[in-house]
Structures are given as structure tokens and as C-alpha cells.
Amino acid sequence: MIILDNTVLSAFSRLKLLPSLKKLYPYVAISEEILNEYSLQWQQTIPNWIRILQSDKSISLKDSPLSLSSADLSIIRLALEHNITIASDDRPLRIYAEKRGISITGSFGLLKALYQKNIIKTREEYITYLNSLQEDVYISDELMKWALEE
Amino acid sequence: MTEKINIKLPVDLLELTGLSYESLEEKSLLIWVLELYSEGKITLSKAANLVHMKVDKFLSEFKKRHLKHIGGPVTIRDVQKDFDTIQDLTKDQ
Numbered sequence: 001m002i003i004l005d006n007t008v009l010s011a012f013s014r015l016k017l018l019p020s021l022k023k024l025y026p027y028v029a030i031s032e033e034i035l036n037e038y039s040l041q042w043q044q045t046i047p048n049w050i051r052i053l054q055s056d057k058s059i060s061l062k063d064s065p066l067s068l069s070s071a072d073l074s075i076i077r078l079a080l081e082h083n084i085t086i087a088s089d090d091r092p093l094r095i096y097a098e099k100r101g102i103s104i105t106g107s108f109g110l111l112k113a114l115y116q117k118n119i120i121k122t123r124e125e126y127i128t129y130l131n132s133l134q135e136d137v138y139i140s141d142e143l144m145k146w147a148l149e150e
Numbered sequence: 151m152t153e154k155i156n157i158k159l160p161v162d163l164l165e166l167t168g169l170s171y172e173s174l175e176e177k178s179l180l181i182w183v184l185e186l187y188s189e190g191k192i193t194l195s196k197a198a199n200l201v202h203m204k205v206d207k208f209l210s211e212f213k214k215r216h217l218k219h220i221g222g223p224v225t226i227r228d229v230q231k232d233f234d235t236i237q238d239l240t241k242d243q
Contacts, residue, residue, distance in 0.1 A: 002239065006205050007194050007221065024240055037195055042206040069195040085235055089221040090193040106222045109232030113240065138218040146226050 001027035001082070002105075003053075003075050006034050007089040009046075011107050011136040015129055018047055020119045021110065029053050031078055033071035056081050061100075067092035076100060089137040107133055112147055176201075184212055190220035 002025045004012070009030060012018050021028055029051040035043060055077035064073055072093050079086050079102040086097050089106045097104050111133060115126040130147055133139065139147070163174060180201050187197035187208075198208040212219070223229040 005193075005195070007219075010194070010205065010209055024236070034195070037198060037205045039204040039206050042204070067192045067196055069193060069199045071195045071199075072193050085239060089219070090195075091190040091221050091224075092196075093193050094222075103235050105232040105235045106229075108222050108229055109236050112233055113236040117240070134218075135213060136219060137221045139222075142226060143223065143229055146229055 001025065001029055001051075001084050003029045003031070003078055003084045003086050004034075004050075005072065005075055005086060005088040005090060005093060006037060007136065008087040008107050008110070009034065011089070011133060012110075013045065014136070015132055017111075017114070017129070018050070020114050022047075022049060023119045024110070024113060024117065027051065029078070029084070031055050031071065031074040033074040037071050053078055053082075065092060065096060068096060076102065107137060108139065108143065108147065180211065184215065184217060187212065188217045188219055 012021055028049070030053070032052050032054050035046070035052055055074040057077070059077045059080055061073050061076060064076070072090070075086055076097060078084060079097065080100065085103040085105055086093070087105050087107070087110060088094055088097070089108075094104050094106070111120070111126070111129055114120045115123075120126045120129065127148075130139065130144065157178075159174065159178065163169075164171065167174060167177070169177060183192070183197050183200045186192045187194060192200070194205060194208070198205045201208065203211070223232050
């Protein structure tokens, strides 16, 4: 299972890649708090196979930085409780998750995995997605070069 | 309730923008928060919370200004680690 924060959820929804993500991971989850941060209209676009989980608020995160919200902390709690990887493009969240021993990935790595597993079928399509992802997260020349290596 | 501070802005901004005092205050806050999010200093969720917006609405404000979000992995080593994590999770599929 993998849990998405709202950077990856928003990016993959905009890119219309959530169905492709299901081919990579049969179980994809978000927290109820993450869901509630979107408008009702947007919430209705989330596929029903994405699991909505409730976090255990009794898990103490007193050392969490001010740069994170309560919804961010809800996915940290879920990751700790269920030993799940978090997908996030938010650096403060990634840094704190790593500090808590949670495994992390992001949109960029997910996109390359979709291509390498032939879920994104062509290189042209992959490059189009990479370019479009730059609307959501900046990709340096160095990282773009890595992404384009076969 | 979040504790607040007062900041001073030139009064000319009221006339130049045509905004009311309250709207100018809201807009100033939005600009600050967009910059903090753009620089990767706060999360998307925290940014939307600070300006009392839904995440989808905040993202549309962000994108209409063509800002870049500094986020995700920093180095090749970081992104390779992200990728290896995915490979490990999907190797049996």
C-alpha cells in the first residue's frame, strides 16, 4: 500500500494518472483529513478505489515542525501505524517523515516507474507527462537528465 | 485561533489596487504564503490552511501566477532512493 499526500494526489489527478497508479499499486490510500482539505466538487473526482483512512490521533508527534499542517500529520500517523510508504513532493513533509523512519517517494519517481513498467507506453507520452509535472513541482536539469536515462 | 501580528504597508496601495483594507490584508497574506510554498518552506496543506482556502482553490491561485514549486527530491541520490522504494514495493507484482 502507498499513501498519497495532497501534492501527489493533486498532480496525479490533474495528469489523469490515478488509474495508472492503481496498476502499479493495488492499494492506494489517503487520510480523511487530506480528503477534507479539498472542495466538495473536487472530492467527487477522486476514484472510489482509493481508500480513505482515519489516523490514530493518539500517536504523539510533539516534535513536528510548524511547516506541516494537521492533515500532513495525519498521513505521518497512518504511515507509522501501518508501516506504509508516503508519496509526497513537499520537502518539509519528506524531511520530517524520513526523520521518523518512514519510507518516502514522490511524483517524479512514480512517473519513471510507470514508464519503466510500460504502464506509460511511449517515451513521447512519458516526456509529455514530465513536462506537465513541472506545473506541480520544479524539476532541475540534473533530475530531468536522470528521468530520461533508460 | 492563530495568533496575529500587524504589519505596515504604504496607504497608496489602497488606491493603486482599488482594494478595501480587509481585501488588501488578505491579498498580502496570500502573496506571502504563495512565496513560502513556492520556496518549499511549507507544505501545500499548510499553505492552504494559512489562507483559509481549500487545497484545489489554493493550487489554482498558485498556477495562475505561473510560480514554480521547489519540492520533491533534491539530488540524483534522493530521486534514485525514491525510485528504489517503488521498485521494492512493486517487485512481486
